[in-house]
Amino acid sequence: xxxxxxxxxxxxxxxxxxxxxxxxxxxxxxxxxxxxxxxxxxxxxxxxxxxxxxxxxxxxxxxxxxxxxxxxxxxxxxxxxxxxxxxxxxxxxxxxxxxxxxxxxxxxxxxxxxxxxxxxxxxxxxxxxxxxxxxxxxxxxxxxxxxxxxxxxxxxxxxxxxxxxxxxxxxxxxxxxxxxxxxxxxxxxxxxxxxxxxxxxxxxxxxxxxxxxxxxxxxxxxxxxxxxxxxxxxxxxxxxxxxxxxxxxxxxxxxxxxxxxxxx
Amino acid sequence: xxxxxxxxxxxxxxxxxxxxxxxxxxxxxxxxxxxxxxxxxxxxxxxxxxxxxxxxxxxxxxxxxxx
Numbered sequence: 001x002x003x004x005x006x007x008x009x010x011x012x013x014x015x016x017x018x019x020x021x022x023x024x025x026x027x028x029x030x031x032x033x034x035x036x037x038x039x040x041x042x043x044x045x046x047x048x049x050x051x052x053x054x055x056x057x058x059x060x061x062x063x064x065x066x067x068x069x070x071x072x073x074x075x076x077x078x079x080x081x082x083x084x085x086x087x088x089x090x091x092x093x094x095x096x097x098x099x100x101x102x103x104x105x106x107x108x109x110x111x112x113x114x115x116x117x118x119x120x121x122x123x124x125x126x127x128x129x130x131x132x133x134x135x136x137x138x139x140x141x142x143x144x145x146x147x148x149x150x151x152x153x154x155x156x157x158x159x160x161x162x163x164x165x166x167x168x169x170x171x172x173x174x175x176x177x178x179x180x181x182x183x184x185x186x187x188x189x190x191x192x193x194x195x196x197x198x199x200x201x202x203x204x205x206x207x208x209x210x211x212x213x214x215x216x217x218x219x220x221x222x223x224x225x226x227x228x229x230x231x232x233x234x235x236x237x238x239x240x241x242x243x244x245x246x247x248x249x250x251x252x253x254x255x256x257x258x259x260x261x262x263x264x
Numbered sequence: 265x266x267x268x269x270x271x272x273x274x275x276x277x278x279x280x281x282x283x284x285x286x287x288x289x290x291x292x293x294x295x296x297x298x299x300x301x302x303x304x305x306x307x308x309x310x311x312x313x314x315x316x317x318x319x320x321x322x323x324x325x326x327x328x329x330x331x
Contacts, residue, residue, distance in 0.1 A: 019331030029329070044330025045298065047323055048271055057329045075330045087305045091298030091325050094308055162331070212331030 003236060005207050007040075007154055007185055008100065008132035010071060014039045015202070016232045017073065017187065018225065019212025026057045028221050033065065036215065036225035041065055042073045042102055045092055062096075073134060075102040080115070082122035089126055101126060102156070103135045112162045116143045120150060127151035136189050139173035141180055148184050155184050156210060159201060160191025163213045167197035171204065178205040195224075195231035202235035203243060266318035277316070284311035286322065298325040 004011045017040040023029035033041060043058065066072065074092035079085040082105060089101045105122055107115025114137055126133050127150055135147050139157040147155055157177060160166035168174060169191070178186060188201040189210040198209045209232060218224035267276050270290070277286075283306055287294050299306045300323040306314050316322065 020329040021331045023329075042330050044328045045325050046328045048297065048326050058327050062327070077330055087300070087303075088325075090305045090307070091300075095298050095325070095327055 003240065005185065012039045012071075012208075014229065014232075015208040015236055016198075016229050017042065017189075017208055017210035018215060018228075019210070020057065020061070021212055022216035023057070023221060024216075026059070026061065029057060029216075030061055030064065032215055032221045032225040033061075033070070035222045035229065037229040038070070040071045040073050040210075042075055042210070042212070043096065044075050044077050045088065045095055046078070071100065072096050072098055073100050073102050074098065075136075076104045076122075079105050079122075080107075080118075081105065082118040082125065085118070085122040086125050089122075089131060090129075093131070099130055100132045101134065103133050114138055114158075116140065119143070120146055123147055123152055124150045134187070139170055139177060141173070141176055144177055144181060144184070148181055153185055154187060155181065156187045156189035158190040159188045159197060162190045164191050165193025165214060166191055167193055168200050168204075171200070174201070174204050174206070195227050198228055199231050199235035202232055203239050205239060208232075266316075268316050268319065269321040271322070271324055280315055280317060282312055283314040283316060283322065286316060287311070292324065296326060299323070300325070 004013055014037045016036055016038045018033060018036050018038040019042045020029055074096050076085040076088045079088055085103060085105045092101060093099055103119065103122055105115050105118040106112055119135055119137060123133050123135050133152045134154045134156055135152050136156050137143055137147060144155045144157060159168045186206045187208045187210050188206050192198055192209060192211045193214050201209050215221050215225045215228060265276060265278060266280060267274055283299055283301065284294060294308060299311060301314060302321050
């Protein structure tokens, strides 16, 4: 059965969203995106002086992706205030030609934890300007509720700090988000290190996962991208099929009632 | 003669000019960058009307990979 999910009016078949940073070469990046089957790809923008160019990583890739229907999701990475993030979002809309924005406002340099107050303020402004906002948030229920109330149809709580690969540090909080925000599109973003982590997120009922480093820093990024694509699809199928409830004790799976006792 | 900052570097110009004229002078294709003057975003459509005064700080942004 087809398992489409809708994001800001866009129907997506893949529940894996991938980033484009940290790959060993532009070719590996392009091949990994292809192998992942992702329909949404994150990109960034930086001051020309600070970035010094991206060594051709995006050259040609953007056109290739958009030509086959892959949606670009620019981010506001590096912003520390709502004002900065709003300004960068406006630039991203112009440069990439999309009103989709992955909203990042960092509140702590050590953990790269989002600043909830600045994030919400930026989200409110951007929603009012017609942006489709994908806020990168913590797993705080009240923050996510406020973001949803502000018009963010998609919420992207972290599984763990960016790039840490630690997996889902607080499954309880994520499960609570799913239960309390049934109308929101929930995407675990950041902290996933292996396909197992992605599967756990999907089995919690999350709509999708977004990751970058787990693929880019793998020994074989293309193979890992393929693995993530397969696992996310499989875990989603398993979630839809209904995972059995855990039992406290052993429950025999082979029916033995009525069988004769054997001797000798 | 005026002096502006372009990406944190001083740049002397013979006279006041517009932001789109600056990009043209520097050989920057207008659709490849986003622009800010004194920290405020200037949309592509507004560059022709954006006069760069002495001391103006111009910053250019470009697409890059991201997570």
